[in-house]
Amino acid sequence: MKLTTTFAAGALCAAALAPIMPASAHHSTAMFEWGKEQTLSGTIERYEWTQPHTFVWIMVPKGQGGETQEWGLEGMSPSWLGRRGWSLHTLHPGDKVAIVYYPLKDGRPGGFYVRVTMPDGKEMEALPRRAPASAPQGR
Amino acid sequence: MIRPVLVLAASATCIAAVLSGSAQAASAAAPEDAAARAHAYDALAKLPDWSGVWDPTFSPGQRPPAQPKLTPPYAAQYAKYLQANRTTPGLNFVSAVSSCVPPGVPMSMQQPYPIEFLFTPGRVTILIETDHIIRRIYTDGSAPPADPDPSYQGTSVGHWEGDTLVVETSAILPETSPLMGINGHSDKLHVTERIHLASPDILEITTTRTDPAVFLEPYTTTASYKRHRDWKIMEYVCEQNNHDALDRNGNAAFSLEHKPGEKQ
Numbered sequence: 001m002k003l004t005t006t007f008a009a010g011a012l013c014a015a016a017l018a019p020i021m022p023a024s025a026h027h028s029t030a031m032f033e034w035g036k037e038q039t040l041s042g043t044i045e046r047y048e049w050t051q052p053h054t055f056v057w058i059m060v061p062k063g064q065g066g067e068t069q070e071w072g073l074e075g076m077s078p079s080w081l082g083r084r085g086w087s088l089h090t091l092h093p094g095d096k097v098a099i100v101y102y103p104l105k106d107g108r109p110g111g112f113y114v115r116v117t118m119p120d121g122k123e124m125e126a127l128p129r130r131a132p133a134s135a136p137q138g139r
Numbered sequence: 140m141i142r143p144v145l146v147l148a149a150s151a152t153c154i155a156a157v158l159s160g161s162a163q164a165a166s167a168a169a170p171e172d173a174a175a176r177a178h179a180y181d182a183l184a185k186l187p188d189w190s191g192v193w194d195p196t197f198s199p200g201q202r203p204p205a206q207p208k209l210t211p212p213y214a215a216q217y218a219k220y221l222q223a224n225r226t227t228p229g230l231n232f233v234s235a236v237s238s239c240v241p242p243g244v245p246m247s248m249q250q251p252y253p254i255e256f257l258f259t260p261g262r263v264t265i266l267i268e269t270d271h272i273i274r275r276i277y278t279d280g281s282a283p284p285a286d287p288d289p290s291y292q293g294t295s296v297g298h299w300e301g302d303t304l305v306v307e308t309s310a311i312l313p314e315t316s317p318l319m320g321i322n323g324h325s326d327k328l329h330v331t332e333r334i335h336l337a338s339p340d341i342l343e344i345t346t347t348r349t350d351p352a353v354f355l356e357p358y359t360t361t362a363s364y365k366r367h368r369d370w371k372i373m374e375y376v377c378e379q380n381n382h383d384a385l386d387r388n389g390n391a392a393f394s395l396e397h398k399p400g401e402k403q
Contacts, residue, residue: 027230027237027383030391034229048398050380052239057397072395074382079252079268079373080196110395128196 032102032112044095049078049088056113073101073113075126095119179260187302189256193342196251197365208355213321220320232319233391238384239377241270243291243315244308245330245346268372276306303335317348325352340366
């Protein structure tokens with residue numbers, strides 16, 4: 001019960017907050033439409049648990065003919081995600097997931113992943129939900 | 140045929156003499172050195188406890204730092220950055236760090252990944268997870284070298300003022316960033332860091348930058364780090380899978396190329 005209450009309160013707080021600022025990133029976010037949430041669903045091709053960023057390669061259905069297109073989504077680093085409940089075993093090839101992401105500005109099939117709805121319906125956050133007032137800003 | 144034998148014999152005698160001499164010297168000096176070493180290590184126990192891993196992404200809600208007062212060329216660069224922050228959500232500072240060039244002092248201390256401290260006699264070593272950066276701070280009272288080669292982390296000496304470590308760093312490579320929003324500085328950049336425990340598990344670092352080419356007056360910021368005794372520093376090889384190297388014009392970019400050896 002306590003856990004559920006905490007989650008509900010967290011969701012409410014999160015909803016009230018402005019788009020997330022990257023307290024942690026390896027680089028400028030100029031190539032993404034930062035804060036503009038889009039959703040895609042597909043099948044995980046590969047999850048790269050690497051520095052300076054994790055990377056999701058996912059096959060996404062395209063059109064009605066059963067064709068798929070590969071998308072590449074960058075995410076926070078193992079240094080950040082690994083200390084917040086993620087691991088290299090969080091996503092597996094073949095997993096069917098829905099991913100909220102910030103798209104690339106230039107329209108290529110890529111972006112930055114924000115949260116993932118796992119095959120069991122559980123949601124995994126992949127970005128800080130709110131920006132600390134004076135966060136040290138990195139790459 | 141005689142001469143080589145003589146030379147060999149003489150050499151053997153010399154080697155034997157040298158070996159026995161150094162063995163005597165070692166055995167004679169060992170107890171004294173061991174006592175001095177033990178004393179130097181015992182003295183470390185009197186230093187404040189900075190053990191554990193320190194997370195800089197924690198903030199106790201400090202006020203934002205004052206705006207820096209900058210010389211015209213750097214003021215123009217900084218204004219452009221602030222303008223981008225007003226119009227574009229996200230992180231708008233573009234630097235070579237995106238291309239896996241390490242940050243220099245003081246930005247290396249403000250990366251979003253943790254740091255740790257090692258105390259050994261005459262030295263404090265800071266290990267930064269980002270890029271495996273190592274900062275060697277000599278606290279043995281020696282003067283900094285007269286004409287050091289510039290480097291990313293510069294040349295650091297430090298001393299203790301009570302429980303505060305004061306670190307003085309210079310000879311920092313001029314192409315590094317002295318402040319979020321500014322790329323480059325002169326070879327006169329000098330950074331003073333005052334590091335102390337603000338509370339049992341919060342480390343506070345006050346950083347002052349002086350460089351007449353960039354700052355009209357010394358510019359000081361304060362950052363807090365939260366202790367995690369159970370964290371371990373991870374490996375961080377930026378070249379492992381970097382999709383964010385700057386393009387040839389130095390602008391932010393994003394590659395959808397696979398890593399070498401992977402399916403295209």
